[in-house]
Amino acid sequence: MTNTANTTTTPSGQPLGISHKPSRTEAMFDAFKAENKPAFIGYLPYGFPNPDVSLDALRTMVEHGVDAVEIGLPYSDPVMDGPVIQAASQIALNNGESIHGVFKAVETVANAGGVPLIMSYWNLIYHYGVECFARDFENAGGAGLITPDLIPDEAGEWIEASDRHGLDRIFLVSPDSADERLEVVSRNARGFVYAAARMGVTGERASIDASPETLVARTRKAGAKNVCVGIGVSTPEQGAKVGAYADGVIVGSALVHTLLNDDDRTAKEPAAGLKDLAAKAESLAEGIHNAR
DSSP: OOOOOOOSBOTTSOBOOOOOOOOHHHHHHHHHHHTTOOEEEEEEETTSSOHHHHHHHHHHHHHTTOSEEEEEOOOSSOTTOOHHHHHHHHHHHHTTOOGGGHHHHHHHHHHHTOEEEEEOOHHHHHHHOHHHHHHHHHHTTOOEEEOTTOOGGGOHHHHHHHHHHTOEEEOEEOTTOOHHHHHHHHHHOBSOEEEESSSSOOOOOSOOOSHHHHHHHHHHHTTOSOEEEESSOOSHHHHHHHHTTSSEEEEOHHHHHTTBOTTSSSBOOHHHHHHHHHHHHHHHHHHHHTOO
């Protein structure tokens, strides 16, 4: 996939319309709801520990119970990421990771049978070109984009592009979000709303309090069809607790951690890391999928 010039018109010069392609993410949730189960969404930054092994890791996640994969785009100023994901992202950046390569990761997840999502700070998408990104993402088989630092009020260009290409828009809410903000997010989201379990950066936590459950209920009341909870979920027990009320459970740092050495700064030898990743994904999947 290359970032070549592309307009928002057909060959005859007519404006491109809205895609009527159904949401793969919503289809996934519908299937799980029919079985009264939550979905398991796992996060891993593309390019960590290197581009080739990251593809193996993404495939491993899907093969061992992850239903949808958030493919992270490493960024030099990750305001939402905790130390584990920051370390992994820095390794990826040091290895020359770039946004152009992430579409191979999207194809890898799709070919493995998972739902491919990208999680990215908006600056990366903006500089790539919003329309070009939407086109290349759709062509790679992508489902939706999670934008932690983009709010619907400032997302006009992305809303138009995602509608043209049939891509999901996943915005974040937090326990501090006012009801009016929840309504704006729910009205503009497609696929699901990402409910941050707490304020602050990502990372593993010893316990999950009751605030995410309240936030999920408030977000549904505001009109959201699907609400998933992330930030802090790191054990099968926590996954089961959150999965009892959320449509999906998002796990990031706990999966990334399996590929790091004990110093939390360097990557494990690939075979050992992938083995640990598979085991962690399986245990989390069992807890999440059997939450109800």
